[in-house]
Amino acid sequence: MEGLTMKLLEEKIVNDGVIKSGNVLKVDSFLNHQIDVPFVAELGKELKRLFADRNITKILTIEASGIGIACVAAMYFGVPVVFAKKSSGSNMDKDVYFTQIYSYTHSKTNDVVVSKRFLSKNDHVLIIDDFLANGCALEGLIDIVRQSGGTVEGVGVAVEKGFQGGGDKLRKAGYNLHSLAIIDKMDAKTNTVVFRHEEE
């Protein structure tokens, strides 16, 4: 079953993903911009299976492209989603957890906030995002959970660009990370993708 979901995602990446120069992979036809919800529901079910042994009270993600997969997955976990907001700074609530996340895509640092009302030391948090590359976004979300005193029970990702190292850094740090597809190599010229297959 798990193998099937991963295989379906790999096929979708190969068939519908677009590789661009600079190691950019666009999956905006099914994962962000357009979200193929019936397909993403399969990913959500698989995340529930992978984290079935954890008592999750809340799913944390970051706007905008993490919200879709987080909310669909939350249907299977039966818990609320909190999404971290990129703050303009001007209308900032004082009662927020605050962190900064560098975006390589846009070459800028975003101020990111979560209201203190929605995360506490009693929370057991599953962090979900659509993409994992260098890991800056996930490290920012982990920092926010740390500030709240809550527990990071795991990190679930749809597509990891394994060759950019963010995932291995999180694994080395001891986080319970599952990526549903891991890309070890991709080549815009030949339009090929090589996936990593790990033992569970």
Add this chain to the structure above:
Amino acid sequence: MEGLTMKLLEEKIVNDGVIKSGNVLKVDSFLNHQIDVPFVAELGKELKRLFADRNITKILTIEASGIGIACVAAMYFGVPVVFAKKSSGSNMDKDVYFTQIYSYTHSKTNDVVVSKRFLSKNDHVLIIDDFLANGCALEGLIDIVRQSGGTVEGVGVAVEKGFQGGGDKLRKAGYNLHSLAIIDKMDAKTNTVVFRHEEE
């Protein structure tokens, strides 16, 4: 059944919503920022019931706060979600539908885009958003569907601020609009909300 969902939403607005001066209603504990997915699932089911007679091929919303309810509703419709993106202008794809939406909350006009790959004349579109006040966001989304040549089958909204007039303008223009709760009056001083109850 329908009455029950509307009643649950009205109770949630009264119990968990926060009225602020300037006719601001914060429902960020269950609809945006934090999304109470098991609760929003009831709203999604209700939207499916209300638009059951329409052959919907796609749900259109706008980032960021529309994505959650749109994706949860899409679980019941079995269709993809497309979310319109607020564009910085710099990395704009040429192959996009483009419109401008004025935000009263932030007193600024946002450039908003949807890739032409994800909406076409064959699409029968349900537009979903978390909030309806003056209607600028929904009018922008309707404009995008018009550019694509597709059909707006309906507009589904969680919370309408009826006294701001955007909903009635859309109804008058003939759109098949359903708001799950309509607020006719609210008062920050007395912390009271008056709902509109229409015949279906």
